[in-house]
Amino acid sequence: MELPLSVVAILAAVVALALVLSLRNQVAQLPRGNSDADLERLRQSSGAELEPLRQELTDLRRDLDHAQRELEELKTITQVVPAPPLPRARSVGLSDLREQLRAAHREPEPGSEE
Secondary structure, eight states, rough: HHHHHHHHHHHHHHHHHHHHHHHHHHHSSSSSOOHHHHHHHHHHHHHHHHHHHHHHHHHHHHHHHHHOOOOOOOHHSOOOOOOOOOOOOSSSSSSHHHHHHHHHSSOTTTTTOO
């Protein structure tokens, strides 16, 4: 029972060694580390690419502030104004009102007499 287990362990070690060597070769093929000049060039190009985005963000913030001000103005305009109080109830009956209306029509207008 120990013999098959040791064979499996040796095979696993060989496979691991093959993987390590393969990865080592892949890493060796990668370009060498960036120099300070390369890193600085990369940083400057990133900054140049970020500048239009910064400007767009500033424009969006300004537009958002403007929209929020307009919204606040609309809110104040559309606030519900309380209705004026209803007129007091009149004690005069409907027939009295009709009589007053007829009397008003019978009276001559001040500017129409000649």
